[in-house]
Amino acid sequence: MAKWTPFPQPGLFAFDAATLRRQWPRLHAGDAEPLPADEAVLQAWALYHAGEFQRATEAGLAAGGAGITAANRAACMHATYLEKKEKARLDLFLEVVQRAEAQATADPRNANAWYLQAYALGRYSQGISVAKALAQGLGSRVRDALERVIALQPRHADAHIALGTFHAEVIDKVGALIGGMTYGARKEVGLRMFQEALRIHPGSAIGMVEYARGLLMLEGEPAQKDAARLYEQAVACKPQDAAEWLDVELARAELAD
Known part of the structure; x- marks a missing residue:
């Protein structure tokens, strides 16, 4: 595995097993991942939350399960x-899709196996262009997987965010009529998904960012003030780990634009 680009603020977040256990409910308010009993898995998550993404990937794969x-x-x-x-980005997403598909096949009730399959496939679709992905049938796979996540775990805020993004991007690319008839995309459903995500996890910076983007795709110019307010709220969030720090920095960049 080639050396990955490091997290830009090394050492800013540090977790040991004890602190990770204490903070687990807050750190996983978005994905509702159960606290692992396996110490090797817990260590992989500690590396993830610290921003050691390559080491976390290697440790998680070594731990298995x-x-x-x-x-x-x-x-x-x-x-x-x-x-x-x-190309490296797209390859990573496809690797995640393959691993998550295998996980979901082995354990169909594993909500995050379905979620990460959908997330990686959605990001891959954005990379090759949403229109091309829709033509390849990837949109339906993303939607179906996310709907399954929510059926398995109704308090999965991140799945609500991603499903809101699905509805917004489809409508943005092909219009409300074709989006609804062909892909089941609905403006009101997309907005409701974002709102529900923030009800479940009010402190989600990425939820605020994606809601802002969704508003702009679905409502255009009239939504600019609401979108700016959401970006401002995201920037004001205090990140609890490396992933949230990156989300807040994304909000800062969006606000600057």
């Missing part, structure tokens, strides 16, 4: 925020 979820989450975070080469 629930460690695959930590590995997939770390790989997705690195690919989304830190990987500069487009």
